[in-house]
Amino acid sequence: MATGRTHRPATRSRGIPEATVARLPLYLRALTALSERSVPTVSSEELAAAAGVNSAKLRKDFSYLGSYGTRGVGYDVEYLVYQISRELGLTQDWPVVIVGIGNLGAALANYGGFASRGFRVAALIDADPAMAGKPVAGIAVQHTDELEQIITDNGVSIGVIATPAGAAQQVCERLVAAGVTSILNFAPTVLTVPDGVDVRKVDLSIELQILAFHEQRKAGEETPESGPPAPVARTTAAAADRKGPDGDVPAVMPA
Numbered sequence: 001m002a003t004g005r006t007h008r009p010a011t012r013s014r015g016i017p018e019a020t021v022a023r024l025p026l027y028l029r030a031l032t033a034l035s036e037r038s039v040p041t042v043s044s045e046e047l048a049a050a051a052g053v054n055s056a057k058l059r060k061d062f063s064y065l066g067s068y069g070t071r072g073v074g075y076d077v078e079y080l081v082y083q084i085s086r087e088l089g090l091t092q093d094w095p096v097v098i099v100g101i102g103n104l105g106a107a108l109a110n111y112g113g114f115a116s117r118g119f120r121v122a123a124l125i126d127a128d129p130a131m132a133g134k135p136v137a138g139i140a141v142q143h144t145d146e147l148e149q150i151i152t153d154n155g156v157s158i159g160v161i162a163t164p165a166g167a168a169q170q171v172c173e174r175l176v177a178a179g180v181t182s183i184l185n186f187a188p189t190v191l192t193v194p195d196g197v198d199v200r201k202v203d204l205s206i207e208l209q210i211l212a213f214h215e216q217r218k219a220g221e222e223t224p225e226s227g228p229p230a231p232v233a234r235t236t237a238a239a240a241d242r243k244g245p246d247g248d249v250p251a252v253m254p255a
């Protein structure tokens with residue numbers, strides 16, 4: 001058993017580094033916005049700014065896709081949308097289940113952004129018998145007794161866990177035993193999964209704690225009597241974080 005991490009090499013077998021894979025959704029989001037405005041081409045500088053990424057890094061990332069753009073013209077927006085979608089596996093439909101339909105699970109079920117990106121919510125599952133049959137986001141909640149059957153019937157490979165922390169490991173084990181190989185975990189706990197299972201963890205409180213750290217630093221810089229400013233923090237960690245996607249602290253992180 002592996003302990004709560006995604007066991008992926010820094011470079012994928014097809015030669016695309018994990019850091020590049022992590023930036024592809026940022027490019028795709030920026031490109032989709034351009035596509036919706038019927039913009040035909042975009043320069044690396046414009047796209048890098050829209051995605052919040054350094055343009056040299058963007059060009060390097062796109063070279064892994066075999067996409068080099070045309071000098072003086074830039075990148076073809078529609079073709080890049082297709083290329084990145086294909087690379088991320090978004091040209092196919094991904095049924096997902098959400099387990100734990102409380103405040104967070106219900107909010108996720110109601111989020112329209114999943115479906116528009118090819119992630120169809122196939123089922124909502126909860127352990128509370130009183131929830132069974134109740135519609136949330138137009139889908140009737142099903143009881144956890146049916147979890148294995150639901151996974152099999154819908155060919156689900158991606159599961160979202162939004163249960164209390166104490167239930168998450170057991171839910172994870174049932175999902176994996178039923179055939180789920182990717183898990184998005186919102187519960188504040190580290191999951192133990194077998195090799196071959198990817199876990200991504202989302203923890204907004206950790207993001208807030210990092211922001212609190214930078215706020216504290218900024219407050220220290222503004223009041224000279226509280227001691228000398230910390231130039232290292234201003235030029236490295238804090239700056240990297242303000243850059244967002246180029247920084248090292250993604251909103252969704254490996255478990």
Ligand SMILES: NC(=O)c1ccc[n+]([C@@H]2O[C@H](COP(=O)([O-])OP(=O)(O)OC[C@H]3O[C@@H](n4cnc5c(N)ncnc54)[C@H](O)[C@@H]3O)[C@@H](O)[C@H]2O)c1
Binds near residue numbers: 100105126186187
């Ligand atoms: N990652 C984040 O940023 C973030 C933000 C908010 C909440 N959370 C976490 O998300 C989880 C859910 O939070 P919430 O506010 O929605 O809680 P909640 O109490 O409103 O909902 C939890 C739901 O899980 C169900 N549940 C309990 N055990 C289960 C099991 N074994 N199988 C299936 N369902 C089960 C409960 O019946 C309930 O409906 C918590 O672990 C919370 O800490 C994370």
